[in-house]
Amino acid sequence: MKSALCSFLRDFGKLLHLPAGLAVLSLPVILYFKEWFALVPFGIMAGIGVVVGQILYHTFKGSDQIEKGFSVMFVAFAWVIIPLLGTIPFFGAASQAPSGQYQELGVFREFQNSFFEAVSGFTGTGLTMIKDPTQIPYVLQWWRTLSEWIGGVGVIMLASLLLKLNFKDQNLYNAETRNWTIQGDDVFMDTVYKIWWLYLGYTIVSIVLYYIFGMPFWEALNHGMTALGTGGFSVVPDSFSNYSDNIKMLSVVIMITGAIAFKIHYLLIIKFDWKTFLKQTQLHFFLVFLVTACVILFFIHSEVAVIDLVFQAASALATCGLHTVDIGEWYMSPVFVLVILMILGANSGSTGGGIKTERFVWFFKGFFRNVKQAWDPKEGEAKVIYNDEPQEEDAVNSHIQQAANIVFLWLITLTIGTLLLSLIVKEEYSFHEVLFDTASALSNVGLSTGVTGPNMPAEGKYLLSFLMWLGRLEIMAVAIFLISPFYLFKKTPH
Template sequence: MNVSYAPVGRDVGRMLQALSGLVRITILVALVWGEYYVLPALLLSALVTFASGRLLTHAFRDASDPGKLHGMMVAAAGWFSVALFGSLPFFLIAWTIALDPMLLDPPALSGRAASTVGAFREPLNAVFESMSGFTGTGLTMTDDESALPRTLQWWRTFIEWVGGVGVIVLTTAILARPGSGSLTLYESEARSEKIHPSIVSTVRTIWWIFLLFTFVSILVLWLAGMPLWGAINHAMTGLATGGFSITDNSIATYESAVIDFALVPVMVLGSIAFPIHYLILQGDLKNLYTDLQTRWVFGFFGLGSALLSAMLYASGTYSSLFDAVRYGLFQFVSAMSCTGFQTAVDATNVALGKWSTQAQLTVTFGMVVGAAAGSTVGGIKLIRLATLVKGIRYRIMDVFVPDTAVRRLDIDDRRLTEEEANRELGEAAIISVLWFVFLAMTTFVLLLVLPESQYTLENVVFEVASAQGNVGLSSGITGPGMPTVGKLFFLFNMWIGRLEIIPVLVLLRALFTRGGLYR
């Protein structure tokens, strides 16, 4: 089958132009903080990104609207390109500091600060950080985030914040292109439900809600005692369920139970689907319990946190019940919302990687499942879990009813016919199986390349689930010293995890077919 790449080229070009705008906004942050030495790096990043985008949109300006196939290819190629070009600020600023040009007068770094920024001189580390940011994963190549220039702290936060809602959603909101093409792209970025009949209105309302919640979250964290710069960054990455931090030990740095508890509702907000937020803002609060996914979000968060806290207390990981609840609640919500903020670290208490095996696997379960589809989270998502659970029950019950019986499968407020039920169950099963296949594949590779006896199997499974679920919690494996093969596989895991696998496989198939590698 011949595939025209023109719509893909044009729409990826548009996404790059939008990305260029993000870099230009970041220039303002550099000016506010007086980090003038980063300006050439940012200007060059913006220019290269914009020129590449402009070249693509101009070359393919007559391309037709994207169909379903193109939509998936645009999503996969677009996210990869955005991660690639989004690495430029990391790479160029790191080299600016290393080369120390006389006129720019960058700071002289030493010790951990030098190695933290210096890690980005490796292009692969810069791309890793960018992909981790845009996909909302939060795994990092930095050693000490507090040593990064403020501009890079902001860039990490900003790309997670934008990536949480979606790069295509951003592009559609800015470059408003009404019609079926925008809807196709919107759906290919792991979103399906619309708030308004018009897709442009829908994405603008999503941004409206996201902005309001961002301001509310910043103020909540500041009131809880976080300094303003920390509150801005952590509110943005918490709401986007991304998890990048500007401190060395993530949220544990603050050593404040009030801040820990204040962040929980921020992460919960990011776990609820935007259409439900819209209805709640309309005064329709009953959606908090009538919507299946939202009900399950609260149910799973509550039960999972209680179970984890009980395990931590019973195993003696924490000697007081309050500590067990504090760390159990925070880490389970952080995991299942796919945020990845960490309060359990050795510097202040007991690191996640040292929790009991059952506690680590409980957190892993949360990371694999994720929260509501249509929110900012990763993972398989609750609606798929619900479809699988109800679908399996439906299949088993098949045996007990006569062949002539007309049966329906009820999921949420939808009543599916036999054909619809088969299709939805099939889709949920395919994505879940693929999810576990890629999880197993990277686990196997990591076990081969990591130094023997340094990490346990549960450490490795935990880290891979974290990367593919776009979570960012770490058992200590990810870092600049990680083997290159491991970094490459994690890049792939983060990419497929954000787009729910299929679009990436479609793009790879199209590329391999064109290259003659697949018939």
């Protein structure tokens, strides 16, 4: 137990160097826009990370690799500490900036608002405490974007690439990275490299395309990162409402790209395996969900432009959070359609959140197999087809059971979260508005009906922050994290 804890602290020391690297990436923005007051908070964040990280690393650097039982605990703590350090630039800039220069910066003088914004960024959610991003410093606009871009793939994935974290198994990565796999990988670090190269390449292409389509460079840079990372932060008021239809349609493509599993991108871009690419079951279901939702929205909310309906459906299903209309002005039926899309979510192994397409595929397959078996026991014995291939019975049962567990826990959490938030905001908002923002937080989406904002009670901000953390780690990983101390203590010899 003592040796395992030492290994845990050593690698956590390595991880704490990451905020310093992110601060360095923010330095050019500070220098270019001459926002000198931001040097102090970014310096403090970097200094704390490096000093504490060095102390932990050099104190415990002789330790072995982290043991399997500590992997989920490591990720859970990382996703608390990194956003906590990421709070410093918001809170510090609000204290250091010239008085009256930035109208909305004062919001971040309250710790809960700064913490909320940091959690929303690093979890790739996009719910925000501000209405007009142009009324905060450029470096904070960039910091919001950078945190979402990193959060899209994960801080552990980035730290593994840059800081050489040492782990005995893949469980740590699975706890953070929504079951990334690249077909044919024997060494998991191969997957890390391939994912980051794909992610970086797609990001550059997205930025260039936005710029070609007429978006100013600063907006193209930030939106290219947040749209692909399915984050949702914008650097302009009203998100994408005032852009051309061509930019909106391009954004739909970019959001969908971010919501598709990296394994599927790998098949298409790296291996040029169109045959296998076209057989991917979760891709088929994702597109069916999207098209079906667009058709339903068109019939029940036809007064909204088609491009805006498609944009909002794609943003909800991809769990991106960008918007072209004020969803708070929509009536109940179309809002519930978006809630369902946010719950369904993106592909497993993508930058998106939600329950995930793959889990719903297995959930539906399990349900219909049970129905068939009730009518004809022989039907239930038929091979289950996934990715156009018959699956082994043990694997099928495992997938179905895991999917059912996640769906059940997720919906229970959504129900409890909605009830708690309703009690906090009381009668100020309707039930469907509260449900929408709760689902948005838990699915790491970022769309809002207006419930989320600086005037929300502090309890509501911390509740939504917890739900964003829970959704980013995924509920089963958090459950394992909560019981890990008892299990590890039980294993410890006395």
